[in-house]
Amino acid sequence: VRKQAINGLTTAAGVWTTAGVGMAIGAKLYFIGVSATVIVLLVQIILRHNFKWMPLPESEQIDIEFDKIADSIAFIQKKFASNNIEIINLSADKNGNDSIHVELFVKLPQGYDPTRLMDLFKDNPHVKSIEY
Incomplete structure (x- = not known):
C-alpha cells in the first residue's frame, strides 16, 4: 500500500x-x-473485462493551503461531512509563511463530480489554494 x-x-x-x-x-x-x-x-x-456495472468508490487527493486559523481542520471536516465525502487520511503541516498545508485523501459519493470539490471552499477567504 x-x-x-x-x-x-x-x-x-x-x-x-x-x-x-x-x-x-x-x-x-x-x-x-x-x-x-x-x-x-x-x-x-x-x-479481465472492464465491468462498468460494478460500482467502485472514487477517491481523490486534495491539497488545501489555508491562512493559519485555529479552526481550519474543523472547517474542512464539516464541509466534507455535509457533502457526504468521507476523509480517509488527513495530514497537516505548518508552512513558514503563516499558512497551513492540508493533504487529504477522500472517498467521494457515487456519481460525485470531482470538479465540485473546488466549489466547496470558494466562499472561504482563508483558503489560499486548492489542488486535486
Missing part, C-alpha cells in the same frame, strides 16, 4: 497460484494441477 493505492496484489496472487499448481504437478496430482490451471485461465479471461 502506497499513498492509499494497492499495487502488486494480482502479481502476488499469480505467484502463489503458480506455486500451488507446480506443487500439485510435482506431487503427481496431474488432474488437480491441470484443473486448477484451466479454472485460473477461465477466471482471468472472464474478469
